[in-house]
Amino acid sequence: KAGVTQTPRYLIKTRGQQVTLSCSPISGHRSVSWYQQTPGQGLQFLFEYFSETQRNKGNFPGRFSGRQFSNSRSEMNVSTLELGDSALYLCASSLGRGGDTGNTIYFGEGSWLTVV
Amino acid sequence: GESVGLHLPTLSVQEGDNSIINCAYSNSASDYFIWYKQESGKGPQFIIDIRSNMDKRQGQRVTVLLNKTVKHLSLQIAATQPGDSAVYFCAYNTDKLIFGTGTRLQVFP
Numbered sequence: 001k002a003g004v005t006q007t008p009r010y011l012i013k014t015r016g017q018q019v020t021l022s023c024s025p026i027s028g029h030r031s032v033s034w035y036q037q038t039p040g041q042g043l044q045f046l047f048e049y050f051s052e053t054q055r056n057k058g059n060f061p062g063r064f065s066g067r068q069f070s071n072s073r074s075e076m077n078v079s080t081l082e083l084g085d086s087a088l089y090l091c092a093s094s095l096g097r098g099g100d101t102g103n104t105i106y107f108g109e110g111s112w113l114t115v116v
Numbered sequence: 117g118e119s120v121g122l123h124l125p126t127l128s129v130q131e132g133d134n135s136i137i138n139c140a141y142s143n144s145a146s147d148y149f150i151w152y153k154q155e156s157g158k159g160p161q162f163i164i165d166i167r168s169n170m171d172k173r174q175g176q177r178v179t180v181l182l183n184k185t186v187k188h189l190s191l192q193i194a195a196t197q198p199g200d201s202a203v204y205f206c207a208y209n210t211d212k213l214i215f216g217t218g219t220r221l222q223v224f225p
Binding site: 004033035042043045048056058090092098099100101102103104105106107108109110 | 147148150152157158159160161162165167205209210211212213214215216217218
């Protein structure tokens with residue numbers, strides 16, 4: 001069974017631009033979560049979608065947004081990019097809701113975003 | 117507030133030795149703990165998990181120990197191999213997954 005797939009894997013953007021990242025969860029998984037990983041801040045939770053509804057959101061500005069489609073695929077968007085947005089963006093999927101006991105979360109390989 | 121901390125940022129072990137990676141957490145309400153391994157340039161990979169109604173769980177060459185009294189979690193890797201070199205994260209699951217800062221495991225011959 002295919003794992004979590006993220007596209008694109010690498011991208012370079014200029015300050016002020018916007019970017020959209022895509023995530024295809026493991027087949028049958030209804031929950032998709034997004035994380036930002038940087039050397040200084042580690043893994044930070046962005047948001048979680050379950051059955052097309054955002055059910056949890058981390059402490060990030062409104063420039064970070066996401067959505068989930070009826071086939072569970074998800075996208076996240078970052079508008080008005082800043083240099084500090086350079087990071088590895090990880091998508092994770094699971095069968096149940098994040099936080100449910102025993103609900104294992106599986107990660108994709110991530111999208112490396114560099115803002116110049 | 118919630119936090120998951122790791123005692124050592126880097127752990128160096130000799131090939132064949134056992135490795136122990138530690139993790140402290142502060143939220144006693146959590147009932148599910150997970151260890152992930154992240155190799156360079158890759159996403160975190162699930163290793164093993166444990167629920168709060170257990171003290172110990174074993175996998176292939178790995179064992180997770182949970183001490184709820186002192187809010188401590190550890191990952192033991194038996195007969196450490198070069199392929200075990202990576203960053204290891206502990207995490208606990210409340211309404212989302214909270215990650216520790218990570219411990220880098222270096223295996224030398």
